[in-house]
Amino acid sequence: MSALDAATASPAGKLTITPELVAEHGLKPEEYQRILELIGREPSLTELGIFSAMWNEHCSYKSSKKWLRTLPTSGPRVIQGPGENAGVVDIGEGLAIVFKMESHNHPSFIEPYQGAATGVGGILRDVFTMGARPIAALNALRFGAPAHERTRHLVAGVVAGIGGYGNAFGVPAVGGEVNFDARYNGNILVNAMAIGLARTDSIFYSKAEGVGMPIVYLGAKTGRDGIHGASMASQEFSGDQEEKRPTVQVGDPFTEKCLLEACLELMAADAIIAIQDMGAAGLTCSAVEMGAKGDLGVTLDLDAVPCREAGMTAYEMMLSESQERMLMVLKPDKEAQARAIFEKWGLDFAVVGETTDTCRFVVRHRGVVEADLPIRELGDEAPEYDRPWVEHRPQPPLTPDAVPAPRDAGEALVALMGSPDLCSRRWVWEQYDHLILGNTVQRPGGDAAVIRIDGTNRAIAATADVTPRYCEADPVEGGRQAVAEAWRNLTAVGAEPLAVTDNLNFGNPERPEIMGQLVGCIRGIGEACRALAFPIVSGNVSLYNETDGVAIPPTPTIGGVGLIDDLAHHMVLSLDREGLDLLVIGAERGHLGRSLYQRNIVGEDRGAPPPVDLSAERAAGDLVLGLIRNRLVEAVHDCSDGGLAVAIAEMALAGGVGADVRLDGGDIPHHALLFGEDQGRYVVACDPAHTAEVMSRAGNAGVAVRLTGRSGGSRLTLPGAAPISLDSLREVHEGWLPRYMDGD
Amino acid sequence: MKTAIIVFPGINRERDMATAIRTVSGRDPVMVWHTETEIPPVDLVILPGGYSYGDYLRPGAIAARSPVMRDVARKAADGVTVMGVCNGFQILTEAGLLPGVLMRNRSLRFVCRDVHLRVENSQTRFTRHYDAGQVIRIPVAHHDGNYFADAETLRRLEDTGGVLFRYCAPDGTVNDASNVNGSTANIAGVRNVAGNVAGMMPHPENLIDPLLGGTDGRALFESVLEAAA
Numbered sequence: 001m002s003a004l005d006a007a008t009a010s011p012a013g014k015l016t017i018t019p020e021l022v023a024e025h026g027l028k029p030e031e032y033q034r035i036l037e038l039i040g041r042e043p044s045l046t047e048l049g050i051f052s053a054m055w056n057e058h059c060s061y062k063s064s065k066k067w068l069r070t071l072p073t074s075g076p077r078v079i080q081g082p083g084e085n086a087g088v089v090d091i092g093e094g095l096a097i098v099f100k101m102e103s104h105n106h107p108s109f110i111e112p113y114q115g116a117a118t119g120v121g122g123i124l125r126d127v128f129t130m131g132a133r134p135i136a137a138l139n140a141l142r143f144g145a146p147a148h149e150r151t152r153h154l155v156a157g158v159v160a161g162i163g164g165y166g167n168a169f170g171v172p173a174v175g176g177e178v179n180f181d182a183r184y185n186g187n188i189l190v191n192a193m194a195i196g197l198a199r200t201d202s203i204f205y206s207k208a209e210g211v212g213m214p215i216v217y218l219g220a221k222t223g224r225d226g227i228h229g230a231s232m233a234s235q236e237f238s239g240d241q242e243e244k245r246p247t248v249q250v251g252d253p254f255t256e257k258c259l260l261e262a263c264l265e266l267m268a269a270d271a272i273i274a275i276q277d278m279g280a281a282g283l284t285c286s287a288v289e290m291g292a293k294g295d296l297g298v299t300l301d302l303d304a305v306p307c308r309e310a311g312m313t314a315y316e317m318m319l320s321e322s323q324e325r326m327l328m329v330l331k332p333d334k335e336a337q338a339r340a341i342f343e344k345w346g347l348d349f350a351v352v353g354e355t356t357d358t359c360r361f362v363v364r365h366r367g368v369v370e371a372d373l374p375i376r377e378l379g380d381e382a383p384e385y386d387r388p389w390v391e392h393r394p395q396p397p398l399t400p401d402a403v404p405a406p407r408d409a410g411e412a413l414v415a416l417m418g419s420p421d422l423c424s425r426r427w428v429w430e431q432y433d434h435l436i437l438g439n440t441v442q443r444p445g446g447d448a449a450v451i452r453i454d455g456t457n458r459a460i461a462a463t464a465d466v467t468p469r470y471c472e473a474d475p476v477e478g479g480r481q482a483v484a485e486a487w488r489n490l491t492a493v494g495a496e497p498l499a500v501t502d503n504l505n506f507g508n509p510e511r512p513e514i515m516g517q518l519v520g521c522i523r524g525i526g527e528a529c530r531a532l533a534f535p536i537v538s539g540n541v542s543l544y545n546e547t548d549g550v551a552i553p554p555t556p557t558i559g560g561v562g563l564i565d566d567l568a569h570h571m572v573l574s575l576d577r578e579g580l581d582l583l584v585i586g587a588e589r590g591h592l593g594r595s596l597y598q599r600n601i602v603g604e605d606r607g608a609p610p611p612v613d614l615s616a617e618r619a620a621g622d623l624v625l626g627l628i629r630n631r632l633v634e635a636v637h638d639c640s641d642g643g644l645a646v647a648i649a650e651m652a653l654a655g656g657v658g659a660d661v662r663l664d665g666g667d668i669p670h671h672a673l674l675f676g677e678d679q680g681r682y683v684v685a686c687d688p689a690h691t692a693e694v695m696s697r698a699g700n701a702g703v704a705v706r707l708t709g710r711s712g713g714s715r716l717t718l719p720g721a722a723p724i725s726l727d728s729l730r731e732v733h734e735g736w737l738p739r740y741m742d743g744d
Numbered sequence: 745m746k747t748a749i750i751v752f753p754g755i756n757r758e759r760d761m762a763t764a765i766r767t768v769s770g771r772d773p774v775m776v777w778h779t780e781t782e783i784p785p786v787d788l789v790i791l792p793g794g795y796s797y798g799d800y801l802r803p804g805a806i807a808a809r810s811p812v813m814r815d816v817a818r819k820a821a822d823g824v825t826v827m828g829v830c831n832g833f834q835i836l837t838e839a840g841l842l843p844g845v846l847m848r849n850r851s852l853r854f855v856c857r858d859v860h861l862r863v864e865n866s867q868t869r870f871t872r873h874y875d876a877g878q879v880i881r882i883p884v885a886h887h888d889g890n891y892f893a894d895a896e897t898l899r900r901l902e903d904t905g906g907v908l909f910r911y912c913a914p915d916g917t918v919n920d921a922s923n924v925n926g927s928t929a930n931i932a933g934v935r936n937v938a939g940n941v942a943g944m945m946p947h948p949e950n951l952i953d954p955l956l957g958g959t960d961g962r963a964l965f966e967s968v969l970e971a972a973a
Contacts, residue, residue: 163854167885168795170756254754254798346753432883433856435950438760443957452955454763635781 015045025052033381038377046314046363046370048133053319055289057070057543059383064541066521074537077498078707079200081135083124085277086196087537089204089499091563095453096200097460098110098132101140101440101503102194107248108190110158116190117165117251121323124169124193124699125277128260131267132196133149135437135450137166139176139192140464140503140557144742145184146420146695151180154188155428156741162192163431168253169260172440173432174273174449176464177557180420183511184710191503191540193559195462197453204267206276206286208294208329208355212744215287215298215353216335218342219259219325222283223308223507225249226321229349255324262345263326271334278325285667286327286392287353288361292379302365303641306348314370316361329355332467368579380734389515394474398607400478400590400672403598412601412722416675418732419600420740427737436440440562441570445654447638448562449571459570461562467641468553470609473594475517475554479524480612486560487532494628495562500529502539504560507551509543517554519682525556531614532621536558571628573637574655575648576604580634581691582659584644586620586656587613587704590672596642597675610677615660616703618678621702624682632690632697639681644708644725645674647683649716653730658713664706670719745768745969746786747773750816752807755794756829757949764949765790768965778810778849787823788967788968789816791832793885793947803846803888804834813839825869826941827968831942833933842936842943843901844893850926856885858957861909861922861932861946862916868935872943872970873963878914880960882946884924890928891934901934908973909944952972 022032024049026184035043040269043051048475052494057063072388073081079096080088086100104119124134139162166173171194254656274294276286283300291298291703302317329336335351342349358363361378363371406412416422428671429444441459442450448463465485471478483500490497502525507514545552563568592598593607627633635655645661652659663673686694691707698705715723751758758775765773774791776783783789804848815837815871817910820826828836828839836842848873849855858881874880893901901907901918909932913922925945933944948961 161852167754167854167887168754168798169854170794250797256793258753276859430857431854433854434948435883435885436757436760436858438763438950438953438956441955540754563955684808 006136017042017048018360021327021414026056027052028719029706029726031055034383038381039373044370046318048371049315049319049726050371050373051238053284055382058280059285061388061408061541062383063385063543064504064518065207066685067386067519068366070111070522071526071536072530075499077605078535078537079203081537082539083144085129086111087499089537090200093199096198096203097195097561098127098130098198099193099195099501099561100126100538101191102126102540104190104345105188105190105506105545107573108158108721109188111248112154113161114163114248114250115159116158118249118323118609119192120122120162120165121204121253121256122279123136123192124171124256125279127194127196128263128278129204129275129620130198130691131202132198133264133560134171134196134440134447135643136195136196136462137171137173137193138464138559139190141176141178142189142555143180144188145182146152146180148182148185153561157201158178158190159428159431165251165253165365167433169257171435172434174434174440174451175444175462178425178428183553184434186550187545189505189552189555191557193464193501194589195460195561202267204272204275206274206293208290208291208296210273211355211357213218213329213355214335214351214565215355216328216330216338217305217348217350218328219347220252220255220322221306221308221348222317223322224312227316227319228431245462247573249321249323249546251323256658257327258345259324259348262342262347265341269334269337271331271338273329275328278327281319282321287379288375290327290329290424291355291361291375295359297358297375298353299356299362301355302363304350305353306350313685314365318363323723326675329455342726349587356553367511378597387509388516389511389519390512392475392516392520395606396608396610398593400592400669403592404602405669405671406601407672408698408721408725409718412597412675413513413649414640414724414732415597415720416600416646416738417729420736421596421600422646422733423736425737426734427741440501440577441567442493442572446573447489448495450564452491452567457567459564461490461493461564462560463489463513464557465489465560466557467553468555469594469605470558471521471554473609475522477609477611478554479521479556479612480666481609481679482529482558482576483525483532483534484612485616485640487534487623490560490562491625492571492636492638494569494625495564497532497534497562498559499532499561500536500558502556504539504541505545505555505557506543507546514551521554521556528612528614532618569629571636573635575635575651575653575657575659575685575711576655577634578657579688579689580685580711581688581713582709583686584681584706584708585624585684585693585698585703587678589645589678590676590705591678592672592676595675595677603730610679611686612679618682620682620703621703623698623703624684626697632694633686637683638678639683643675643677644683645718649687649729651683652716652726653733659709660712660717660718663708663719674718745769745771747788747790748749748783749773749787749790749792750776750778750795750811750812750910752778753814754796754798757793757830757947758823761792761951762789764952764965765766767952768962769969776812779811781815783812783819785814789819790865791835792827793830793832796831796835803831808838817841820941821886821942825968828943828950830945830946833945834888836941836943841941842934843897844891846888847892848888849890854887855924857881858882858945860912860914860922862912862918864907864910865905866870867905868908868937868939870964870968873967877916879912879914881958882944882948882951882961886945889925891931893928898928904937906934906937907931908935908942
């Protein structure tokens with residue numbers, strides 16, 4: 001029996017807080033000491049639970065806060081930056097987009113279907129809590145090596161869970177990433193992002209106002225699921241994952257859909273003072289945050305909390321992470337109206353407390369005060385660490401000829417296109433309803449998803465990107481690259497990049513080399529966001545992603561959102577006309593260090609990652625956006641994993657028209673031109689009548705440009721290699737994932 | 745011409761459907777909540793897609809027994825045009841207003857993709873703006889679209905022109921490879937013997953705008969709205 005089991009089994013009032021009990025709550029001895037100093041006495045078990053919920057890494061950001069402050073979070077369009085349920089960005093015409101990304105890594109590893117499903121549920125709630133109707137969802141998934149015994153089971157479960165929740169809720173899942181790497185064998189990543197649409201004059205926040213206002217509990221009932229979920233997310237795994245299954249919550253998208261409709265209906269009735277979803281650490285975190293933000297106290301009466309099971313203790317109710325629940329501060333005269341709306345949708349509605357002027361967080365249950373704590377200290381006075389870190393020293397860059405050429409460039413391309421890294425993700429996204437709501441202009445598979453704003457000729461573009469192998473080789477450069485790639489993907493579909501949400505996934509921050517990765521990546525992200533005028537408006541940090549001391553590669557996922565002001569100018573990557581000129585925009589240096597070619601074809605993983613020149617990135621992007629808006633190009637694709645050859649192959653497959661590729665890179669060897677992963681590049685296709693104009697605009701902008709081929713036929717021809725038929729390339733590209741999932 | 749869209753809790757394509765009705769007819773549909781016992785006088789009743797009651801028990805099973813369905817059945821008996829799409833189709837079969845059942849997809853997975861359909865009968869109030877044998881492209885998005893009917897029911901369907909659409913290859917060939925969910929005889933949509941009630945799994949409401957990839961769903965609305973006028 002654990003110390004916690006023993007404690008909860010003992011009659012109330014006869015409990016001593018032992019060091020083991022403190023440790024089981026994920027609190028360090030010095031943190032417990034701080035609690036004793038703050039409250040001047042020994043806490044009750046419920047109070048200890050509340051502190052553990054508020055002070056864990058997941059809720060307090062205690063290791064990352066110092067560094068997160070360095071990120072740019074404001075801009076002319078930013079209505080709300082980090083610190084609320086989600087970021088809010090003005091898109092003009094009285095509308096705003098509300099978005100955020102959040103991880104559900106540990107639960108998804110333990111129970112992939114429910115872990116991923118509730119990750120989607122949580123992020124959707126973050127968005128509609130603010131008054132926005134969700135219009136798109138994305139997800140970035142990282143699995144272990146395909147050959148690892150758990151990988152297939154995890155892929156199947158996570159994808160089914162994301163689909164099962166999002167499809168029923170009714171939000172199109174339009175984009176994201178899926179990748180495989182042995183370094184995630186013991187710790188997969190499930191990062192879910194949601195985007196909602198709201199009116200700028202009806203955004204809802206979590207700051208409580210007014211004394212004596214009713215605090216209302218909404219949604220589903222509270223059960224014993226998910227107790228200590230946030231604490232679990234703040235610890236490393238050690239081989240006991242199976243025992244942690246009860247800490248995973250169970251989702252019910254039907255209730256969430258009803259909750260969405262009920263909340264939006266109530267919001268339209270102007271009844272809400274403050275609203276907060278119950279996510280990590282449930283009732284505790286939501287009540288404390290609303291009170292602390294408003295400089296108010298909160299008193300909760302747990303006897304009024306709708307419970308799924310009889311006999312739940314205060315400790316269990318305060319730490320439950322049951323899903324589909326909300327807490328709100330209501331205008332007192334609107335109670336009857338609010339109750340009627342929630343009853344119509346078959347949801348629980350209960351007044352469970354009120355705001356006070358004491359700045360205390362008081363929890364009563366069965367006539368006993370179970371907790372009486374200073375509310376501000378729970379949040380603001382959470383420990384904050386300046387953890388030791390070591391700067392990562394990247395390896396020197398490799399010259400292009402330091403990476404051997406393939407026997408045949410065509411064979412290398414086919415191998416890359418059929419690899420787990422680059423093969424089609426159709427098997428995944430066909431399990432997600434990506435068309436619901438009837439505004440999906442660009443479906444999954446392009447550079448960024450494009451979602452029309454209902455009833456208008458404008459659209460939102462969205463993407464999620466990061467290249468962990470770059471981040472590991474050089475955290476600063478990798479951080480820059482993740483932002484630059486997201487920015488480039490938005491630009492490639494003709495969108496003006498607006499803002500970012502980030503999901504920083506790292507190992508144990510108590511290890512200086514891991515902390516160094518976090519510090520480096522944040523530095524790179526900040527530099528790129530500043531240079532590209534691409535502020536960060538929301539995000540999430542997920543640390544302790546390791547199992548038995550093996551950390552994941554640093555994975556700071558960047559979710560980028562952009563705006564297309566006129567859908568006549570949105571751009572696709574498909575090559576669907578013959579006789580178009582293909583041009584590479586951006587400087588070609590043949591950088592093969594840390595490329596997929598180097599890793600998958602040569603079997604090495606060394607050197608520095610490709611450097612990101614942020615001013616060149618911006619110049620190339622601005623040029624491309626101008627080409628799109630002036631209708632000078634027919635197709636645009638960003639050049640990233642796999643380089644130029646893969647970019648052109650993807651364009652050809654998407655449109656069903658082949659291409660003849662020509663190279664002329666001076667001293668750079670052909671294989672480095674074809675597979676190098678130099679940043680800041682795009683491939684554009686244009687009518688030959690426009691080629692001179694495109695070239696001259698590039699020249700004026702100081703951006704390198706080179707004619708690299710022409711579209712036509714049904715084959716892809718690389719210089720010096722046998723032509724590849726698109727049919728066979730498609731078979732290879734589409735084949736890997738379904739075959740793998742079928743167990744072949 | 746008046747249209748009612750029935751809204752059960754958990755339904756999620758009611759807005760897509762309302763947009764399609766508005767786009768094609770220029771008129772707003774009436775949204776009718778599931779607890780209503782009487783639908784206002786309309787010419788067309790639509791049961792849209794989604795997850796009514798969370799698909800608990802079986803897709804459509806609970807919705808088929810909700811208060812509003814008694815009036816849907818009355819209207820169907822009176823000859824009013826009734827159309828169910830996706831979950832709406834499942835509800836109509838569960839309510840006994842259409843023959844057959846919809847089982848879990850053969851793959852056991854949810855599937856969202858464009859499929860090709862061959863129009864089997866263009867002499868109906870749902871398909872008159874299509875040509876018989878015409879191949880159209882429309883998306884599906886479902887987990888339980890695997891149509892099944894026993895041999896007797898199937899023969900009656902075929903004999904009465906009850907099969908509206910079949911899943912097919914782009915050239916119109918009806919084969920197993922194009923059967924996206926394992927449906928009996930590749931059936932994607934059916935109508936009742938009286939001819940006024942129809943259901944289909946694919947989503948015509950999601951393909952009525954060239955910007956979104958095609959307009960093949962439009963003719964269905966043109967047919968049914970004209971018929972109901």
